Amino acid sequence: MTDFxxxxxxxxxxxxxxxxxPVPDAEAIVAPMQDWLASLDPGDVAGVLFTFDxxxxxxxxxxxxxxxxxxxxxxxxxxxxxxxxxxAIAPAIPVHTLEKHVFDMWEEGGVRIRGDDGKxxxxxxxxxxxxxxxxxxxxxxxxxxxxxxxxxxxxxxxxGFSVEIPARLTRGISRDARAVVEELGGEGQxxxxx
Numbered sequence: 001m002t003d004f005x006x007x008x009x010x011x012x013x014x015x016x017x018x019x020x021x022p023v024p025d026a027e028a029i030v031a032p033m034q035d036w037l038a039s040l041d042p043g044d045v046a047g048v049l050f051t052f053d054x055x056x057x058x059x060x061x062x063x064x065x066x067x068x069x070x071x072x073x074x075x076x077x078x079x080x081x082x083x084x085x086x087x088a089i090a091p092a093i094p095v096h097t098l099e100k101h102v103f104d105m106w107e108e109g110g111v112r113i114r115g116d117d118g119k120x121x122x123x124x125x126x127x128x129x130x131x132x133x134x135x136x137x138x139x140x141x142x143x144x145x146x147x148x149x150x151x152x153x154x155x156x157x158x159x160g161f162s163v164e165i166p167a168r169l170t171r172g173i174s175r176d177a178r179a180v181v182e183e184l185g186g187e188g189q190x191x192x193x194x
Contacts, residue, residue, distance in 0.1 A: 001057065002045070002134055002135050002137045003046065003137050003138065004045070004135050004137045004139070005045060005048040006048075006049045006050070006051065006140045006142075007033070007037070007050045007051070007084065007142070008105075008140060008141065008144050008148050008149045008152055009051055009052065009073075010033065010050070010083050010084050011072045011079065011080055011083065012054075012083055013074070013076055014025055014072070014143045015030060015070040015143065019072070019079055020073070021070065021072040021073075023128075023143040023144045023171050023172070024171065024173065025171050026143050026171045028070055028171075029120070029141075029168070029169050029170070030084070030157060031079065031148075032140075032168060033141060034043065034084055034098040034170045036166075037084065037086075037088055037089050038089065038090075040089060040090060041090070042090050042093050045093050046093070046094075046133065047093060047094040047095070047096060048081060048089055048093060049098055050096070050098070051100060051105055051148070052080065052098070052100070053073040053080075053082065053100060054073060054075050054099040054101055055071060055072065055073050055074050055101065056073070059101075060074075060150045063102075063171055064102070065102070066088050086097050086116075092099065093103075094116060096114060096115050097113070097114050098108070098111060098113050098114075099111075103147050103148050104151035104155065105123075105155065106123075106158075107151075107154075108168050110122075125165055127161075131159070131161070135149070135161075136160075136162060137161065137162045137163070138156050138161045138164070139163075139165075140152050140163055141165070141166055141169035141170050143170070143171050143172070144172050145165075145170045145172030145175060145180050146172040146173055149165065150184065153165060153180070153190065154193075156185060157188035157189070157190060162189035162191070163194055164191045164193055165177045165190070165191070166193045166194070167192055177192055178192055
């Protein structure tokens with residue numbers, strides 16, 4: 001079985017205690033996640049996608065997120081940057097990025113996924129291609145379990161993937177990965193690992 005990995009929003013503003021919108025205990029998963037990413041086997045993993053919550057101050061005030069959260073992850077600021085070193089991933093594993101302006105990585109139209117080779121693909125076509133290449137399981141990690149991780153998993157399930165959420169590599173704001181898996185449990189092949 002070949003897996004695909006999605007690392008959700010591991011950005012300074014969410015992970016560091018000094019960030020604009022820190023997720024409780026998120027700093028504790030940085031070192032284990034970095035080690036886990038470095039240990040991925042190119043024979044087992046078809047690629048890694050890093051999502052980036054991405055905002056601009058000029059647009060944020062009118063967004064749905066502004067009703068719940070202060071401005072965060074402004075592109076070009078240190079708070080937007082990842083806390084992880086993607087170069088630690090085996091060079092044979094393709095690394096991709098996706099910038100999103102809303103909680104749900106599936107909600108916006110026209111979203112592009114950029115590869116480490118500079119090539120871009122339309123998001124839905126990218127995931128259809130993964131399925132055609134035999135990738136049927138996606139491992140989703142990161143923050144926040146009860147927001148962006150949840151919606152990433154839900155969208156993958158709707159697209160026919162099985163999803164694994166490692167609890168030790170995921171943190172939530174008010175609900176943890178276990179609660180999210182229980183909520184989504186009836187929606188497809190979803191597993192929580194420890």
